[in-house]
Amino acid sequence: MRMPVEWQPVQQSRTHELVLQSIEEQVFAGKLRAGDRLPPERELAPVFGVSRSALREALRVLETIGVLVAQPGRGPDSGARIVRNPDDALGRLLRLHFALGSYGLHDVLEARVALERSSFSAAAHHADAADLDEAEEVVRRMSEPGILPEEFNELDTRFHVKVASSSGNALTSTLTSAVRESVRPLILRALEAVADWPATRTRLNAQHAELLRLVRSRRGEEAADLAEVHIRGFHGTLVDENRTGDAVEDGGGS
Incomplete structure (x- = not known):
């Protein structure tokens, strides 16, 4: 009582x-x-x-x-x-603290890697068909000819968050969403600055499609490994740029 x-x-x-x-x-x-x-x-x-x-x-x-x-x-x-509404609040707070320099790019990168390795591995065991179908539709939309970086970045965020939400761990999902949202503006600027946008888009989406295939095949560890490669590619390039001051021209994952 x-x-x-x-x-x-x-x-x-x-x-x-x-x-x-x-x-x-x-x-x-x-x-x-x-x-x-x-x-x-x-x-x-x-x-x-x-x-x-x-x-x-x-x-x-x-x-x-x-x-x-x-x-x-x-x-x-x-x-x-x-109420219980942590997703938007955490995302807002992280975006503000990231903009204020409370967390460095390298710290955010390592947090993303840890979270998304966990979420892709768990999704391979727990995701249901409806969640994966929804993620596949997001990948399909990202492959449409003429898609611009802003829409691609929105869909990219949605893809990663959808996989995390299908992992069976609500906290992992919330944290993944908040961390990915915190770097979305920075990733968008990097996408807009690449030398060959169509080629970059094609490469990134090929990784998204392969990630989804591995999750559907219940190959969790392989999905986790590829998720790390995917994230360290583009996000890792941003960390290198921050350390050296060089311009970002291309990358491997978002």
Whole structure:
């Protein structure tokens, strides 16, 4: 039987952070779960002993990190509700920290290699036909004549995320999506700068097709090995460029 949520007043210093801490404690204790609604602001602020503006600041932070959604209005669906939505939030945070230089290209490369080796290997054992059919359709669209780098990059991201989501590991999927999203703008600029875009596109997509064939054939270790070669190719070139200052002209994988 679930224990009732017990709201307690918080201290006035750094008010919104203390409100956050109090809500986090209720989640950690299992008293707040995904789907639960918070009391209305007019009721919750006096219970915490804080202003409604401080409460709203705390709720905005929770909404930004993907654990709360707020619906304005007075209807039955209005108010703040606890949710599970880590994918967009993690991607947003990683993109910002990457842009700020919190993580180097080499660190992101190694994280991608570890994550995608795991996801391709696991997908070979756990992916169902529907997931692989969807990934194959993405590969087909990437092979269409005249496709430009921007659309190719979007589909490339979708392919890698789809394989990760079919691996049976939700955390691996979320982290793969966040890491791949964090470097998408940089990869796009590199794709736009290659000397021979049609040849590069053809080579990259040949690797995508082979990766998918290996996953369908349940050859997980081979798929993991090729995924590493694929990622270290193009992404690895970006790391080399960052270290030497040379221009990126071509690459082996995205």
